[in-house]
Amino acid sequence: MDTRVDPNMLAVERPSAGSISWFENGLRRVVEVLASTILVIEIAVLFIGVVARYALGAPVTWSDELASILFIWLAMLGAAVAFQRNSHMKMTAFSDGRKGSTRQLLDVLGLAVPLAFLVLIVHPAIEYAIDEIIVITPALEISNAWRAAAFPTGVVLMIAFAVCRIVRMHLYKRILATAIAILIVGSALYFVGRPWLMQLGNWNLLIFLVGMIAVGVFLGIPIAFVFALSALSYVTLSTSTPTVVLAGRMDEGMSHLILLAVPLFVYLGLLIEANGMARAMVGFLASLLGHVRGGLSYVLIGAMYLVSGISGSKTADMAAFAPALFPEMQKRGAKPGDLVALLAASGAQTETIPPSIVVITIGSVTGVSIAALFTGGLVPGLALGIALCGVVWWRYRKEDLSKVTRSTRREILSSFVIAFPALALPFVIRSAVVEGVATATEVSTIGIVYSLIVGIAIYRHLDLRRLGAMLAETATLSGAILFIIGAATAVAWSLTQSGFSRDLASMMRSLPGGAPVFMIVSIIAFIILGSVLEGIPALVLFAPLVFPIAKSLGIHEVQYAMVVILAMGIGLFAPPVGVGYYAACTVGRVNPNEGLTAIWGYMLALIVGLAVVAAVPWLSIGFL
Structure with missing residues (x-):
């Protein structure tokens, strides 16, 4: 933006x-x-x-x-x-x-x-x-x-x-x-x-x-x-x-009510940045990994893995932690373009992590067990996260750490005690969803109330006069994101009306080469679809058409679901068309031009990770 x-x-x-x-x-x-x-x-x-x-x-x-x-x-x-x-x-x-x-x-x-x-x-x-x-x-x-x-x-x-x-x-x-x-x-x-x-x-x-x-x-x-x-x-x-x-x-x-999580998590991200929670979290994480080359980039990947799927929106997931981590990462010399590129890539990495609304949606429209999808989604997301960490290691392998001192155990313990109420936030949010206290849309309100209480009572860093400006900024960011989703939905509907979805299914059914070729074509097709469509509408349109084909070719439905979800995620965050990339730029407040060079290395790592998930069924079904 x-x-x-x-x-x-x-x-x-x-x-x-x-x-x-x-x-x-x-x-x-x-x-x-x-x-x-x-x-x-x-x-x-x-x-x-x-x-x-x-x-x-x-x-x-x-x-x-x-x-x-x-x-x-x-x-x-x-x-x-x-x-x-x-x-x-x-x-x-x-x-x-x-x-x-x-x-x-x-x-x-x-x-x-x-x-x-x-x-x-x-x-x-x-x-x-x-x-x-x-x-x-x-x-x-x-x-x-x-x-x-x-x-x-x-x-x-x-x-x-x-x-x-x-x-x-x-x-x-x-x-x-x-x-x-x-x-x-x-x-x-x-x-x-x-x-x-x-x-x-x-x-x-x-x-x-x-x-x-x-x-x-x-x-x-x-x-x-x-x-x-x-x-x-x-x-x-x-x-x-x-x-x-x-x-x-x-x-x-x-x-779509699921998208209500977008403004709520955007506001939550601004809130934890303003009330001192972000500073406490970053302080603790920096004490742990500040002495490691690219340390806070690893933290961003891990944080996205932890919070992903809770909100039902990748944009909301990014908004929950990016505002907290970006300022400190930039102070340590990271370029804004590289940060937003990694943020977008980590958004694509983590959509299979439960309790993902996309996973629930694909289970509901295809009849695949949602419990099995939840179990199968953890390792594929981890595999792609490891691939991203490999790129981070390569890019930061020569980072100058001469001015960075390693924290002592006492300093780490002290920062942990200070940061504990803030670090508990992701676990409070995830527990509320898993235990059935709140839906994925409602849970962000629990995070907001929790953050207000912690910010006022513990950190005492919240300026109540800023709340109005934060509300207006949330509305602006959310409006830009939601309007582009509405426009993408219009494109998706146009594709459906054209009969393109039926033609796609017929073409894929007649492919020679059996399951391997079908899997490769599926990856390419869903990367392309993901670049122009929001995940949930696209899966509702196309998943019922292609899943029976995958099953008839002997591909396990859980594995195919992981491949499809991750492929769409890569497409969604791949510029110049993928709308998720621009959403990441909006959340990170970075000009899209700055991330174009840096993102391709991360995209290549994601594709390699996706190829491994597609080639090794155990990663998706080994714990079923």
Whole structure:
């Protein structure tokens, strides 16, 4: 995510734009307050639900429904704030090196393309919300339009912020010319090219969902809007599907209740950083491994292994520990690009670790025993972690430790006593899930309450005045992440409607070479799928198709599940398309360009580890 002030911006704000700036900043503050309030209510509702069910034995039947309604509002309001802050994830490797008129054109495209999508989707979004008026929610017994209205509201807010930026930066002529050009090209395609495009069938997938996405990402246009506009173009120009359906799919992709863990764990990560817990944890871990070359990188891999799967989201997993470890690692000389590359790779490494929501999902849609999947997921994740540690060892083998002193046993013990309440947090969270105290979505609220109590009562480092800013920052980061997931869901739905999933299954069934070739093709296919789809929707779509084929070829279902999950994880975090990589950059607050060189070594290690898991069934089924 690139949020820096750009000296090459095509225009600077002029004094005459002061009133527009005042309006824009005022509107942003209102939206931030609303989003922050919703986040506080979400935490309270979910925590009360846990207490009522587990401690009082009186479940609150409407808590999940209310949380779901509030969640989509949080996602869209956060996405609007992220748009105003220019915080939506994008790849700027190409645009950063351009100057003059080329850079100006890229800057205009970076605003004009998102605006074009927002204008095109606003009417379908409103239509979708109107259609939901007649739907009554089962628990609260209110119209579902209260939930569906969040999507058009967020779109309208983003349009308003875009107009403010256009006026403030005096871009009327350039934006108008670009918008007219886009309108002319789009209209020509619709009226002239649409009949021809509709005859191409699935070749349109290459045009819109591969070519258009690749070009947009390369030009530095925000990833979410590239995905969304590509899916909208595909549906409009090559199918007869109403665009209101696409609005519904984006809404559905962002509002999955499992994803509620994203903002909650993002907030938890900010909280443990602000209340002194992160400092205590890092102090203890540094006393143990500070004298080892690349020591804190090993700590990051181990921490991700411990907390992974708890939240149901890799992004939430990363957000739980990255803010705590990154500052100290940078003080020790680690480059931000290498840190975010390792963070992304460790996110791909650990999705098989129980109690992973992805593992639960794949078990539920394929009929494979979830208990067996939980047992089988530990060693494959460990195998990939060892592969990552090998890369860390190689990269840091010549690290200068001359200024680093080894801690004494007394210092280690003292730092452990200080850090114990903080170190207990991952175990409190995991125990709450395993013991059935809370669901994977609710458990983050236990972590938040625990962290507030520990920060105030023990570490006494929490500045209560910072909580509001942390809430707003959480909403912004979460909005950017969830909006890109919604856009990726639209792409996934487009692939399904095209019949691509059925064609894929038929092709894989007819492959020569038996189980080894099928496994290799599966790895390649799911890496590609993982690069454009969020894990859970993709597995729901494709797992029921390919698992029977694997079973008929003699591949154990648990092993195949591990291979599929890890392959999708690698694809999800592999740039330039994998959205997980940009999520890692957002969580780590690092420009995506900085991690591009460093990540490929880690990706190669993951692929080697995955090949070992695929070749050695015992790693997945040895403890069943």
